[in-house]
Amino acid sequence: MPEGGTTAPQAILQPAGLDELARLLREARGGPGLAPWGAGSQWARWGRVPGAALDLRALPVEPRLSAANLTVTVPACWRLEELDALLAPHGLWYPIDTGDGGAATVGGHLAAATSGIRRTGLGPARDWVLGMRAVLADGREVRIGGEMIKNVAGYNLHRVLVGSLGMLAVLVEATLRIAPRPERHVTLRARFETPAAAWGALSPLRRRASTLVAAEWLRAGDGVEVLLAFEGPARAVDHQAAEAAREIRSAAGLAVPAGGGDGGAAAARGGDMAVYGGEGVTVVEGDAAAVLWDARRERLLSPAALRLRAGVRPSDLPRLWAAVAEVFAGRPWDGIARGYGGVVEIVVPAGGDAAGGDSARGEASRGAGQPGEAAGCAALVLDLRRRAEALGGYLQVRGALPGTVEDLPWTSASPDGHLHRRLKAVFDPAGVLAGAHFLLPEPAEPAAAAAAAAGAATARGIAGEKGGSAGGNL
Amino acid sequence: MALPPDRLEAAHRALVERFGPDRVLTDFRDRMAYAYDATGIKYPPDVVVFPLSTEDAADAVRIAAHHGLPIVARGGGTNISGGTVPIRGGLCLALNRMDRILDIDPENHTATVQPGVRNLALQEALKPHGFFFAPDPSSHRVSTIGGNAGENAGGPHCLKYGVTVNHVLGLTLVLADGSVVRLGGPEQDRPGFDLVSLLVGSEGTLGIITELVVRILPLPAEVRTLLAVFDDLEVAMRTVSDIIAARVVPATMELLDRGTIEVVERFARAGYPEDAEAVLLIEVDGPQESVAEELDRVEAICRRNGARDLRIAQSEAEREALWLGRRAAYGAAGRLSAYVWTQDVTVPRDRLVEMLRACQAIGRKYGIRIISVAHAGDGNLHPLVAYDPQDADQVRRVKAADREILEACVALGGSISGEHGIGHDKLPNLELQLGPDLLGLMWSVRRAFDPDLRLNPGKAVAAPSRNV
Ligand SMILES: Cc1cc2nc3c(=O)[nH]c(=O)nc-3n(C[C@H](O)[C@H](O)[C@H](O)COP(=O)(O)OP(=O)(O)OC[C@H]3O[C@@H](n4cnc5c(N)ncnc54)[C@H](O)[C@@H]3O)c2cc1C
Ligand SMILES: Cc1cc2nc3c(=O)[nH]c(=O)nc-3n(C[C@H](O)[C@H](O)[C@H](O)COP(=O)(O)OP(=O)(O)OC[C@H]3O[C@@H](n4cnc5c(N)ncnc54)[C@H](O)[C@@H]3O)c2cc1C
Numbered sequence: 029m030p031e032g033g034t035t036a037p038q039a040i041l042q043p044a045g046l047d048e049l050a051r052l053l054r055e056a057r058g059g060p061g062l063a064p065w066g067a068g069s070q071w072a073r074w075g076r077v078p079g080a081a082l083d084l085r086a087l088p089v090e091p092r093l094s095a096a097n098l099t100v101t102v103p104a105c106w107r108l109e110e111l112d113a114l115l116a117p118h119g120l121w122y123p124i125d126t127g128d129g130g131a132a133t134v135g136g137h138l139a140a141a142t143s144g145i146r147r148t149g150l151g152p153a154r155d156w157v158l159g160m161r162a163v164l165a166d167g168r169e170v171r172i173g174g175e176m177i178k179n180v181a182g183y184n185l186h187r188v189l190v191g192s193l194g195m196l197a198v199l200v201e202a203t204l205r206i207a208p209r210p211e212r213h214v215t216l217r218a219r220f221e222t223p224a225a226a227w228g229a230l231s232p233l234r235r236r237a238s239t240l241v242a243a244e245w246l247r248a249g250d251g252v253e254v255l256l257a258f259e260g261p262a263r264a265v266d267h268q269a270a271e272a273a274r275e276i277r278s279a280a281g282l283a284v285p286a287g288g289g290d291g292g293a294a295a296a297r298g299g300d301m302a303v304y305g306g307e308g309v310t311v312v313e314g315d316a317a318a319v320l321w322d323a324r325r326e327r328l329l330s331p332a333a334l335r336l337r338a339g340v341r342p343s344d345l346p347r348l349w350a351a352v353a354e355v356f357a358g359r360p361w362d363g364i365a366r367g368y369g370g371v372v373e374i375v376v377p378a379g380g381d382a383a384g385g386d387s388a389r390g391e392a393s394r395g396a397g398q399p400g401e402a403a404g405c406a407a408l409v410l411d412l413r414r415r416a417e418a419l420g421g422y423l424q425v426r427g428a429l430p431g432t433v434e435d436l437p438w439t440s441a442s443p444d445g446h447l448h449r450r451l452k453a454v455f456d457p458a459g460v461l462a463g464a465h466f467l468l469p470e471p472a473e474p475a476a477a478a479a480a481a482a483g484a485a486t487a488r489g490i491a492g493e494k495g496g497s498a499g500g501n502l
Numbered sequence: 503m504a505l506p507p508d509r510l511e512a513a514h515r516a517l518v519e520r521f522g523p524d525r526v527l528t529d530f531r532d533r534m535a536y537a538y539d540a541t542g543i544k545y546p547p548d549v550v551v552f553p554l555s556t557e558d559a560a561d562a563v564r565i566a567a568h569h570g571l572p573i574v575a576r577g578g579g580t581n582i583s584g585g586t587v588p589i590r591g592g593l594c595l596a597l598n599r600m601d602r603i604l605d606i607d608p609e610n611h612t613a614t615v616q617p618g619v620r621n622l623a624l625q626e627a628l629k630p631h632g633f634f635f636a637p638d639p640s641s642h643r644v645s646t647i648g649g650n651a652g653e654n655a656g657g658p659h660c661l662k663y664g665v666t667v668n669h670v671l672g673l674t675l676v677l678a679d680g681s682v683v684r685l686g687g688p689e690q691d692r693p694g695f696d697l698v699s700l701l702v703g704s705e706g707t708l709g710i711i712t713e714l715v716v717r718i719l720p721l722p723a724e725v726r727t728l729l730a731v732f733d734d735l736e737v738a739m740r741t742v743s744d745i746i747a748a749r750v751v752p753a754t755m756e757l758l759d760r761g762t763i764e765v766v767e768r769f770a771r772a773g774y775p776e777d778a779e780a781v782l783l784i785e786v787d788g789p790q791e792s793v794a795e796e797l798d799r800v801e802a803i804c805r806r807n808g809a810r811d812l813r814i815a816q817s818e819a820e821r822e823a824l825w826l827g828r829r830a831a832y833g834a835a836g837r838l839s840a841y842v843w844t845q846d847v848t849v850p851r852d853r854l855v856e857m858l859r860a861c862q863a864i865g866r867k868y869g870i871r872i873i874s875v876a877h878a879g880d881g882n883l884h885p886l887v888a889y890d891p892q893d894a895d896q897v898r899r900v901k902a903a904d905r906e907i908l909e910a911c912v913a914l915g916g917s918i919s920g921e922h923g924i925g926h927d928k929l930p931n932l933e934l935q936l937g938p939d940l941l942g943l944m945w946s947v948r949r950a951f952d953p954d955l956r957l958n959p960g961k962a963v964a965a966p967s968r969n970v
Contacts, residue, residue, distance in 0.1 A: 094850065094852060095747070096743045096747075096851065096852035097850040097851045097852045097881075098746060098851075099850065141691070141696075143691070147690070151664070151668060152690075152691075154696065154699065155664060155668050164939075164943070168939050169939070170937075170939050170940045170943060171937075171940065172940060174850075174915050174916070174917070175850040175915055176848040176849055176850055176881055176915065176916050176917045176920070177848065177850075177851065177880045177881055177882075178656055178660070178665060178848045178877075178880050178881070178882050178917070178920035178921055179848060179917035179919070179920065180653065180654045180703050180917070180919045180920065180921055180922070180923055180924070181917050181918050181919050181924055181928075181932060181935050181936065182924070182932065182935075182936055182940070182941070182944045182962075182963055183700055183703065183704055183708075183944050183947060183948075183963065184654070184667060184699045184700060184702065184703055185700070185940075185943070185944065185947075187667065187696055187699035187700075188695055188696050188697075188699055188700050190696065191695060191696050192695060196695070208747065208748075208749040210749075211749060231609055234720075235632065235720045236720070236723070236789060237789075238722075238788050238789055238792065239792070260792070261749065261792050261795050261796070263791050263792065263795050264788075264789060264791045264792035264795065267789075267791040268789070268791070337691070339689040339690055339691055339692065340689055341610050341612075341687075341688040341689055342609075342610050342611075342688075343607075343609045343610050366690070369690045369691075370688075370689055370690060371689075371690050371691055420687070420689065421689045422689065422692055422693060424693050439693045439694075440693075442693070442694065443683055443684070444683045444684070444685055444694065444697065445694075447683065447685075447697055447951075448694045448695050448697070450950040450951070451695055451697070451700075451947065451950065453950065454943070454946045454947050454950045455943070467693060468693070468694060468695075469693050469694045
């Protein structure tokens with residue numbers, strides 16, 4: 029169950045057909061705005077609830093699997109676990125793991141552009157989307173793209189709808205590329221004394237390791253624990269994982285615990301595992317690997333007072349990480365990063381310990397047990413934002429309890445902000461689809477007339493929105 | 503629509519003042535060199551300017567905008583859709599001198615380039631670092647990275663690696679009013695809508711790309727090439743599906759049909775058996791340990807499906823020999839008549855045989871010869887139509903056949919262009935695929951970026967036929 033159980037929109041509209049959906053959209057003109065609603069998991073994390081939500085589960089749409097073409101067309105309201113249940117009997121899968129165990133809907137996953145852990149090897153979610161059926165804010169239905177793999181007729185609007193945050197159109201169906209389930213999976217775990225040591229050791233690996241699909245960093249005191257996933261043909265996976273383990277064992281800055289066991293905090297929680305390897309590197313597969321990845325997910329999803337996402341060019345990840353450590357020094361925080369992607373998710377816990385903290389150093393005792401204790405974070409967030417931007421990157425608030433960041437914009441204003449507004453104005457001139465507008469960058473400079481009009485419409489669209497009432501669970 | 507001479511005169515003066523006479527072409531003969539692309543259509547621009555930097559490009563756009571000139575971005579001019587032909591005259595922004603590779607960053611797997619860098623030049627610069635740029639249009643010697651992005655180009659290897667849009671991370675863009683913005687970059691998941699994807703494939707209608715950050719990939723340690731010969735087209739295509747179902751993603755799976763094989767053998771002598779119904783050229787690449795395994799699987803599937811001959815290249819020379827026929831296909835088709843029209847359609851992979859059969863039937867119906875090559879793994883078909891543009895009756899039949907090919911492809915759930923773009927040439931057929939509402943939406947996007955419709959008018963996206 030997503031953690032948003034405590035929050036619900038004031039009104040939930042559930043159209044039974046596309047005609048009704050079109051009518052609801054037309055009737056919403058001039059009102060407070062609607063937000064498409066999938067499983068609500070992002071909303072719960074954001075700690076924001078739209079005044080009126082559009083729930084698409086009653087729409088009649090038939091899934092269509094084409095195993096020979098390796099494509100599947102599914103309703104946007106389907107949960108990813110339903111999609112998996114359709115594909116698994118055919119030995120196929122949609123390999124984008126959105127990080128929530130399949131509870132998210134296809135529409136919510138695409139609208140939020142969550143790419144999951146395999147982004148390193150498989151690219152962003154939008155590379156897996158071939159087509160969409162969507163209803164525009166004025167009620168018209170469009171089909172963009174289709175089941176063909178290559179298509180350059182007109183603009184790439186289906187890719188733009190991935191990450192459109194419920195602000196541009198209501199997605200009702202998506203055509204996705206799918207793939208055969210990999211023959212073999214191996215996970216490698218190692219702990220490094222510093223993030224710089226981790227980068228130094230891991231950076232050369234991916235040049236040769238074509239089957240390295242995921243590389244996640246988890247905070248472990250002053251250092252980081254890394255999880256690497258290798259997937260693909262058995263022979264290649266075994267060979268490349270073994271090579272990688274060998275290289276990592278001889279890397280500088282590898283934390284080798286006494287007794288040659290494993291050094292990560294997750295092991296304690298993981299219980300018995302089929303572990304082989306040693307000398308600071310653990311190699312696991314099957315259920316034992318799943319345990320490690322589930323533990324990572326739990327850390328990402330644990331109750332938070334504040335969630336931040338920062339991104340820099342990948343080689344600057346150690347510097348960004350150091351900046352986070354400096355800014356949050358003395359406070360509990362957890363960091364989960366895409367090792368080759370330069371993106372770190374920062375979780376400031378709502379209560380108790382931060383999973384990646386080193387409790388031996390007494391950090392946890394100062395945990396933000398109540399929302400109020402995380403108050404005053406605005407200055408920290410601004411400081412970190414400045415540091416991320418100085419590295420050419422960005423920092424975005426991805427969830428905050430009331431009072432934590434005050435009225436700090438969740439996303440920095442950006443010089444291309446006026447283009448985002450113009451696009452919004454094209455798709456939704458009347459500001460019917462409020463979506464997650466707080467994640468869209470504002471223009472950095474005074475916007476042109478058209479953009480300003482769109483901005484005003486969007487502002488109207490959010491008037492009816494309730495503040496977060498997630499009760500410590502963002 | 504000729505521009506008033508006094509306005510042109512004033513624009514010339516302003517451009518020469520800003521760029522100097524060496525970087526502005528006004529002479530008719532000079533301008534004619536920028537009047538064409540690979541389609542053969544010709545319209546000269548009124549003036550050609552060679553920017554060297556983003557600031558240059560921005561100034562040129564501002565001057566053109568001030569004087570009301572249309573603006574056409576041009577890279578290598580190799581597109582096959584009329585995309586760079588200045589059908590309304592105006593300013594040709596020739597970006598081929600913006601050809602500097604600004605940065606190669608092996609640690610971050612990125613390169614930063616100016617738009618006029620030729621695809622091959624980038625590949626050559628990356629090679630010593632052990633990297634390559636995945637999009638590899640067959641025009642790579644001449645076509646530019648800016649043009650590849652303009653068309654969202656593909657190539658024989660995009661089955662495994664994807665097309666250009668999958669490899670562009672960031673852009674510097676000059677907008678229609680001369681302002682400059684940066685979109686995306688090497689940092690992942692930047693907040694905001696994905697404007698980079700919108701720009702890639704926009705054929706110079708939404709902005710002028712003056713810098714690109716692209717993803718680069720490590721060169722595969724090993725490449726193995728195999729030619730499989732089939733007596734049955736359906737079986738060849740089933741082999742393509744079987745290979746993919748067997749968890750092998752070859753870098754390339756190219757198909758030549760019987761007509762193409764005959765023509766190739768007549769003019770290029772690649773050693774393909776002339777009585778075969780189809781050949782598949784398959785390449786697997788990657789680290790040694792996976793390539794050997796993949797090659798074994800491909801070979802086994804081809805044999806199981808009754809390939810009558812299998813040739814596996816054992817050396818670079820043998821690999822070149824196997825590719826010879828595929829590479830020679832366009833040139834050989836060109837020898838059949840005065841001109842060869844390269845069509846470009848895609849269908850879902852499992853409908854490719856139907857599409858091939860449809861082309862053959864349409865050819866018979868109109869009494870014209872249509873032969874086909876396909877990026878079979880992607881469902882991307884290039885029917886080649888050889889004809890004589892001087893023969894009015896032939897031209898009429900070719901046009902009718904062409905429209906029927908596009909209708910057949912749309913009926914099979916396909917796209918009227920897989921990689922060559924819409925340009926000027928396919929614009930009248932775009933609504934066939936998109937319908938008026940989607941076309942109308944795209945048209946509005948275009949107007950939002952370029953309210954005066956100054957950027958590459960008459961290309962890529964048009965107003966829908968009925969008011970929506
Ligand atoms: C507790 C928890 C934590 C998670 N953390 C992460 C994480 O850190 N990183 C990550 O990548 N994934 C994460 N996920 C997964 C993520 O929530 C989902 O991948 C997905 O983005 C949300 O799906 P949803 O159906 O819950 O969407 P919702 O939360 O309902 O909606 C998400 C957004 O999509 C829009 N939307 C929903 N449906 C449509 C539609 N049909 N058409 C148009 N717009 C629509 C909404 O308006 C909203 O803007 C997490 C999931 C959970 C449960
Ligand atoms: C022999 C031959 C083989 C080919 N093979 C392939 C193939 O395998 N795959 C494939 O996809 N295509 C192929 N093509 C088509 C063509 O080469 C590609 O589309 C190529 O990407 C065009 O690059 P260019 O630099 O020549 O661009 P141009 O032809 O100069 O321009 C193409 C389009 O992009 C726009 N443009 C150019 N530069 C910019 C810029 N900096 N900013 C904004 N817009 C810009 C132009 O206005 C135009 O609309 C082939 C063409 C030929 C002649």
